[in-house]
Amino acid sequence: MAAPALVALAHGSRDPRSARTITALVDEVRAMRPDLRIEPAFLELSKPAFQTVVDRLVRAGHDEIVVVPLLLSEAYHAKVDVPSAVAAAAAKHPGVQVRATAVLGLEPCFLEVLDVRLREALRESRVRELDALVLAAAGSSDPLANQAVARLARVWGARHKLPVTAAFASSSPPATGEAVRAFRAEGRRHIAVASLFLAPGFLPDRAAELALEAGAVAVSEPLGAHPEVARTILARYAVGAVELVPV
DSSP: OOOOEEEEEEOOOSSHHHHHHHHHHHHHHHHHOTTSOEEEEESSSSSSBHHHHHHHHHHTTOOEEEEEEOOSSSSHIIIIIHHHHHHHHHHHSTTSEEEEOOOOOOOTTHHHHHHHHHHHHHHHHTOOOOSEEEEEEOOOSOHHHHHHHHHHHHHHHHHHTSOEEEEESSSSSOOHHHHHHHHHHTTOOOEEEEEOOSSOSHHHHHHHHHHHHHTOSEEOOOOOSOHHHHHHHHHHHHHHHHHTSOO
16 A cells, blocks of 8 residues: 655745745655655645645545645644645545644754754854854744744753844744844844744845844854754654554
8 A cells, every 4th residue: 555645835935945945855855755755835825736736646546645734833824724725625535535744843853953054154154153042933923833932942042051032023023133132232242043944035034134234143044955854744744644544
């Protein structure tokens, strides 16, 4: 019996860098599990659309599909958009099981990826000394999602023995520029910003712009196509695949 297909479902962006990054991330996943049928898909703004990918998989004979939402928080897209898209796909193909897993979320292993990306940014900016960190995320109207970012920021700061502030690109203060200026008001001058985004786009660009304007010495690239992120996708898929097995 063939294993369920895996659809890595991202939100999508008008910025073409975003889709390229998601495609590269899916390539990482495929390299780890060449035995699986793995496809990228997007809720909106980018192609291929989720329904298009599901239709293609059904035509290829797949009757079990595990959808892994490439989202870092359990906010609106996870609670509304993904279930709605999955329900529509299941309704269109009554004989096909389509199951969404938990979102990627904020796994502790992502701190390793943050460190890699930040070291790259520090090398590029020729920065050797830091006295504060800012963890920049998208932000949400859901306070629990923002609290999860703040918790991860505290863990990250403790790891590096540096003060750290969580900042948000939308919906919730502080913005990255505000966070950097607050540290500078304390007399700190070597402040780096890590981008807790999955892929490039408007929000990470805006967060970086505000941080640099406020005096940050370096801003990292988003998490991107890293093996730790790919392994997390496969971990979510494994749980979803098991849940499809009849008991």
